[in-house]
Amino acid sequence: MALSRRQLIANFGLAAIATQLPSAAQTNPYPQSIIKPPRLNVNDTIGLINPAAFSYPEEIEPIKQILSQLGLKVKLGTHIFDRYGYLGGKDADRAADVNAMFADSSVQAILTVQGGWGCNRILPLLDYQLIRNHPKIIMGFSDITSLLLAIYARSGVITFHGPVGISTWSQFTINYVKQILFNTQAITFQNSSQIRVQTITPGKSRGKLVGGNLSVLAAMVGSIYLPNCENSILFVEEVGEEVYRIDRMLTQLKLAGILDRISGFIFGQCIKCEPEQPNESLTLEQMLFEHIHPLNIPAWYGSMIGHVRDIFTLPVGAEVEIDAVAGTIKLLDSAVT
Numbered sequence: 001m002a003l004s005r006r007q008l009i010a011n012f013g014l015a016a017i018a019t020q021l022p023s024a025a026q027t028n029p030y031p032q033s034i035i036k037p038p039r040l041n042v043n044d045t046i047g048l049i050n051p052a053a054f055s056y057p058e059e060i061e062p063i064k065q066i067l068s069q070l071g072l073k074v075k076l077g078t079h080i081f082d083r084y085g086y087l088g089g090k091d092a093d094r095a096a097d098v099n100a101m102f103a104d105s106s107v108q109a110i111l112t113v114q115g116g117w118g119c120n121r122i123l124p125l126l127d128y129q130l131i132r133n134h135p136k137i138i139m140g141f142s143d144i145t146s147l148l149l150a151i152y153a154r155s156g157v158i159t160f161h162g163p164v165g166i167s168t169w170s171q172f173t174i175n176y177v178k179q180i181l182f183n184t185q186a187i188t189f190q191n192s193s194q195i196r197v198q199t200i201t202p203g204k205s206r207g208k209l210v211g212g213n214l215s216v217l218a219a220m221v222g223s224i225y226l227p228n229c230e231n232s233i234l235f236v237e238e239v240g241e242e243v244y245r246i247d248r249m250l251t252q253l254k255l256a257g258i259l260d261r262i263s264g265f266i267f268g269q270c271i272k273c274e275p276e277q278p279n280e281s282l283t284l285e286q287m288l289f290e291h292i293h294p295l296n297i298p299a300w301y302g303s304m305i306g307h308v309r310d311i312f313t314l315p316v317g318a319e320v321e322i323d324a325v326a327g328t329i330k331l332l333d334s335a336v337t
């Protein structure tokens with residue numbers, strides 16, 4: 001049926017308006033330059049926040065003691081003890097704590113208390129220009145993945161995938177925190193001798209390091225808060241997910257075109273990921289090989305990343321070189337100034 005003149009005019013008008021509306025990518029351009037935050041010094045103040053799940057007051061004192069042993073002081077976020085169901089307070093309040101810590105000149109770095117769930121909910125409420133104007137170290141892992149990736153993607157500030165406040169803080173973990181956050185050194189990350197590296201595809205590659213918890217990262221696909229992964233080194237880790245679920249999440253990254261754009265791949269630790277019916281499941285090794293080996297990029301699994309006692313502190317957005325046979329991640333420059 002032919003459209004009436006009125007319908008044609010109306011459709012033309014809507015099309016004209018649509019072409020004039022700025023897209024999300026235009027209104028939120030990716031930063032053209034990467035910013036390194038200032039390094040930590042003894043007597044610096046660390047801001048503690050809960051951008052995801054809630055914490056109990058008794059969990060904070062051990063964190064203070066750990067930071068004190070590193071020569072650091074602590075300032076608590078205004079809403080650190082808030083609770084809203086399974087969240088550490090209302091979205092606006094959790095986001096306000098993030099923004100306030102970046103704006104606070106008395107705070108030199110930010111440590112998240114724990115993960116859980118909730119960071120994705122506050123991403124639209126963060127002031128990325130404020131963060132870019134006041135770059136600081138911010139560190140965590142698990143659900144904090146989305147906060148780290150969004151801040152890097154939208155502000156260009158390097159963030160740090162490392163321990164949260166309630167982590168074990170083993171000597172291995174502390175040593176990497178010191179080397180990365182207190183020193184302007186370009187170090188190489190290498191597993192301890194007890195943790196075996198399993199190569200998927202041998203080789204070396206360079207690129208910006210991006211990644212974190214796989215399920216959180218997969219949940220960000222299609223949003224403006226996921227960094228550009230072109231020629232990046234992607235690292236992922238997981239906990240409590242069966243092999244078929246990890247398969248599903250990697251398939252999502254594949255279908256979204258992310259796996260085809262990266263130049264290297266690292267799978268960390270996968271704790272409590274054994275299938276309930278081993279005889280009816282692919283192994284983790286089989287599944288990873290099927291997804292990653294055809295990409296023909298350097299790749300391995302078993303890196304000390306994830307929900308384990310001893311973990312690296314990895315700078316998200318830093319330029320690195322990886323060796324998939326040795327299982328090493330070499331920083332090509334310092335991550336802090």
